[in-house]
Amino acid sequence: MDKIPILKMSDFLLVTIQVDLYDQLAENLESDLINMVKKYNSHGVLIDISAVSIIDSFMGRILGNIAMMSKILDAETVVVGMQPAVAITLIELGLPLKGVHSALNVEKGMALLRSKIHNIEQDISIPADDSSTE
Amino acid sequence: MTTKNEALKALQKRKKEVLEQWMKNQLEDEGLRNNLISDEDQQQTSDELLNLLLAALNDSSIEDVHSRDFEKVLDILSGISISRAKQGFSPRETGVYIFGLKEALLTTLQKDMKDPAQLYSESLKLSKLLDNFAISSFETFIKGREEVILRQTDEITEISTPVIHVWDGVLAMPIIGTLDSARTQIVMENLLQEIVETGSSIAILDISGVPAVDSLVAQHLIKTVSATRLMGAECIISGIRPEIAQTVVHLGIDLSTIITKATLASALKSAFSMLQLEVSKSKINSIPLAAR
Numbered sequence: 001m002d003k004i005p006i007l008k009m010s011d012f013l014l015v016t017i018q019v020d021l022y023d024q025l026a027e028n029l030e031s032d033l034i035n036m037v038k039k040y041n042s043h044g045v046l047i048d049i050s051a052v053s054i055i056d057s058f059m060g061r062i063l064g065n066i067a068m069m070s071k072i073l074d075a076e077t078v079v080v081g082m083q084p085a086v087a088i089t090l091i092e093l094g095l096p097l098k099g100v101h102s103a104l105n106v107e108k109g110m111a112l113l114r115s116k117i118h119n120i121e122q123d124i125s126i127p128a129d130d131s132s133t134e
Numbered sequence: 135m136t137t138k139n140e141a142l143k144a145l146q147k148r149k150k151e152v153l154e155q156w157m158k159n160q161l162e163d164e165g166l167r168n169n170l171i172s173d174e175d176q177q178q179t180s181d182e183l184l185n186l187l188l189a190a191l192n193d194s195s196i197e198d199v200h201s202r203d204f205e206k207v208l209d210i211l212s213g214i215s216i217s218r219a220k221q222g223f224s225p226r227e228t229g230v231y232i233f234g235l236k237e238a239l240l241t242t243l244q245k246d247m248k249d250p251a252q253l254y255s256e257s258l259k260l261s262k263l264l265d266n267f268a269i270s271s272f273e274t275f276i277k278g279r280e281e282v283i284l285r286q287t288d289e290i291t292e293i294s295t296p297v298i299h300v301w302d303g304v305l306a307m308p309i310i311g312t313l314d315s316a317r318t319q320i321v322m323e324n325l326l327q328e329i330v331e332t333g334s335s336i337a338i339l340d341i342s343g344v345p346a347v348d349s350l351v352a353q354h355l356i357k358t359v360s361a362t363r364l365m366g367a368e369c370i371i372s373g374i375r376p377e378i379a380q381t382v383v384h385l386g387i388d389l390s391t392i393i394t395k396a397t398l399a400s401a402l403k404s405a406f407s408m409l410q411l412e413v414s415k416s417k418i419n420s421i422p423l424a425a426r
Contacts, residue, residue, distance in 0.1 A: 080366060084326030087364040088319075091357050102366035104333055109366070 004029045006036050012044040012113060013037065013075075018051045026062045033066055037073050044113035045070050048106055050081030060095040067099040076101065076116045080109035141256035142191055144246035145239065152242045153184055159234035183210055184235070196259050199266040211267060212274035219278025228275050229268065236264040295321050297328040304405045305334045306398065308373075310343030318354035322361055335367050336405045340398050342373030352387045359392050368393070368408065372401035 002025055007014040013036055015029070033045065045066070049055070055063075067077040078101045090097065101116070103109035145152065157177060186207045195201040211232075218228050240257055247253040295317070298306045307325050311317070325337055339358065344351065355371060362369040372395040374382075382389060395401040406413060 082365050084323060084330060084361075084365065087326055087361040088322055090364055091361045096360045097364060102364050104329065104335060104366045108335065 004032075006033055008036070008040050008042070011042060011117065012046055012110075013040070013042045014046050014048070016048040016051075020052060020054055021059055021062075023058055026059055030062055030066055030069075034069050034073070037070055037075050042075050043117045045075055045077045046106065046109050046113060047077065047079050048081050048109075049079060049086070050083065050105075052086065053083065055086050055090060057093050057095060060090055060093065060097060063100055064095075064097055067097075071099065076113055078103055078109040078113050080104065080106050140252070141243055141247060141260075142188075142193075142196065145191070145242060146188055148242050148246065149184065149188060152238050153181060155238035155241055156180060156184070156235050159237055160231060179210075179214060180235075183207065183214070186210060187235075196263065199263050204267075207267070208270055211271045215271040215274040216278035216281075219275045220282060225272070225275060228271065232264065232268040232271055236261065236268075239264070291317060291320060295324050297324055299328075299332060299334075300338070300402065301405070301411075303332075303334045303409055304336045304338065304402070305329065305332065306338040306340060306402075308340040308343060312346070313341075313344055313351045313354050315354065318358065322358050325358065326361060326365055329362065329365055329367050336370065336408060337362055337367055338370045338372055338398065338401045338405065340373040340401070341371060341378070342375065342398075344378075347378045347381060349385050349387055352382060352385070352389070356389075356392065370395060370401045370405060372396070372398045 002019070004015060004017060004019075004025065006029075007016075013033065015033065017029075019025075021029070036042070037045065047063070047066070063079060070077050077099075079097070080103045082102060101112060103112050157180060160176065160180075161173075190201075190203040190207050192203065195203040214231075215228060218231075239260055243253065243256060243260070247256065290311070294310050295307065298308070300306045305325070305328055307321065309321060313321070321339075325339075328334070329337060339355070341347070341355070347355075359369040359371070370393045371389075374394055374396060393404065395404060
């Protein structure tokens, strides 16, 4: 059975999809990824789809699901390296992938994830300070 | 070629006469412009065509307008029509060319044949034949013109969607002309491709050259912006004229999810602030413009 590797890098999880996804593989990826997020308490998921040439409505939904599930577990999702043809297809299908952040390449995706997590930590730290002074 | 048909015999004998008459007919027409094609060229192609026609004419082919004997004639004729269409001849000039030949043939026939009944039947056959030639040459003439139009349409779509690299990480795309589905597709593809190639994170779509924005065009714009966002870049729409702002609001189109700017300059300014860039005057050697 094929499996898509999920790499852990400090606070983040990296997924590089190098094959065209079929439905079973995508469903497995979804559950594997969520389990990994829980296991390592990750704050960010970066999915590289630069090698994916076909994304249908099912795949679009899986990506959306991953983003929503990660959000519940307090992790941000960034999809990087989407090909123009894939972007056009998704828009034509009426799937703007709400809740998924996008970046042009892995480098920018990492920067985006870091800034998101940084913002969240700042937000949390302020009320924490307030409570300590009381 | 030996033939029993008297009319054909007469025509082959008086070939030179026919050609002269034909050239005269062509030159007599008031609409003819001799700046497009020289008289010698005209004479040469006419001579060639007439030779081929007379060679193809025989006892059986004169009865049948679709005879295979005329293939060569039709080939040459369509070549002439297409080249004329491209050179910018009017349909009238092309028509006069073929009908001039018909007239010349019939006049020559009239001189040789004394029996009215025979003359009439032969004339009828020749007329039918040449009318058929005229129709097919018109078809090819129009086809030639359509090719020209098609090529121009292609060229317009090609040149009207350039992607400009304005700054490191900033692309601009001025759109000129109406945005329909086909053009949006090209615009989107070009823009996204360029974003991937240059790794730019901001794209500016300038629509100052779009004459009107209706709900369909707005839909196309929103699609383009969404696709750019999916790729991970931000898209700014600039060059919105007051009339366009009015129509958009009156049509009830919601553009609030899109960053819109009035001018390309302000779009560029906001692109700079997104990239955390600053443009400032240089302090060294700063002589005021007025003092120079």
